[in-house]
Amino acid sequence: MYAVVHSVVAPLARAVWRPDVTGLEHVPATGGVILASNHLSFADSVVIPCVVPRRVAFLAKSDYFTGSGVKGALTRAWFEGIGMLPVDRDDSKAAIASLDTALQVLGRGEAFGIYPEGTRSRDGRLYRGRTGVAHLALTAGVPVVPVGLRGTEKLQPVGSSRPRIVPVSVAFGPPIQVAGRFEGVPLGRARREVTDEIMTAIQALSGQPEAGIYNERAPDA
Template identity: 55%
Template sequence: MTSEQSDESEHEPEPHTPRHAGFKYAVGRMVAGPLARLVYRPRIEGRENVPKTGAVILASNHLSFIDSMAIPVAAPRPVHFLAKASYFEGTGLRGALSREFFTSVGAIPVRRGGGQAALDALDQQRQLLEEGLAVALYPEGTRSTDGRLYKGRTGVAFLALQTGAPVVPVGLIGTDRVMPVGAKTPSLKERVTVRFGEPIDVSTHGPASSGKARRLATDEIMAAIHELSGQELAGVYNEPPAQNPIDKIKRVLPHERR
């Protein structure tokens, strides 16, 4: 195999199954949903704002690992989200349990990263939306470790503008206390609040091909999330420290964060 072929295979999109609410998802939703609501007694506000049918993007702040469980539990319809492919690739009993759990909650495996991997992830989400499904995304890109709300990346707006799907902003409160970054098990002492805002039609900002439209749409989405979550605004992107001089140069050059 040539190096060119190796690079292409490395970025092949992960399989989408299960896209639809199949048996495992249905069982997981029937069991995990009521159990989570019983144990954590989440406060759920605005469920009526989530369209019952058709494509929709749930754009949320991101505070904890359990955010991707809190949203499907609180939503009135099946919700799909992308999860690291490593959660599906483990071996032995632990690997099997991880694979079954993430499959049952509607997770779709994806290779994380920039460049082609990021584009593949966007394409996977676009295909889900074109099938009329609900997709949960985090415009910040990664979890906030200090509780602040960071600037949104434009990938969510791009998908909304490209597919015509409405965006329902979501404000999560308390998930970082239930399961802080680094914790191995969730706390049973804290309660989570999940707030669904009114759907946003971002098409008024222009076409998906317009960088200005993507930026304006992203800012509108983040403003709605901020209103729901009440977090302090960071005013910057949530990015890891630059590892080398090239990364430092890229940070100061004007470019769009996807």
């Protein structure tokens, strides 16, 4: 299903929206890699896979995979087709389970997409990164490619069921290498330093003002 969706939907989406894509050469063609992006819209997890030539796995609410009937089957096929992996966000153990899932993806030498802010920015600011992204990078020993999205919050605003034709840009930065850099550094400190480095790189690409605080998930996010 992924091959079908990516070979048909991705070229069509690029032809319709014509996203401005820069730095794509920074994404390794093979091997485990983390794509760490700012998060402005639900559409972000569609935009990134559409412009990256290799499969990128993202986590999505398990609700999208459990619908019944024809609509449920089509919805499930769509999300599986764009590389989404189900996670129960209301489960108290979901955070740990999602990290384990991500490590499995990276262990297979695949690309994993993550939003270090944790949830969408509702005011356009870039929020402080949570250290799960650093945990993945340090544990798997893979590079992190920072991604800066612009305009996706207008592509499909919160509450809108249909995407709009608006200018969208996707910028990829040079990979951040972590392997071997933090030997002897306390793990908590290493995770914080790596996360802050990633967020600084994302901010340089997205141009967003920094909030300086963590973002909290809205009830309907």
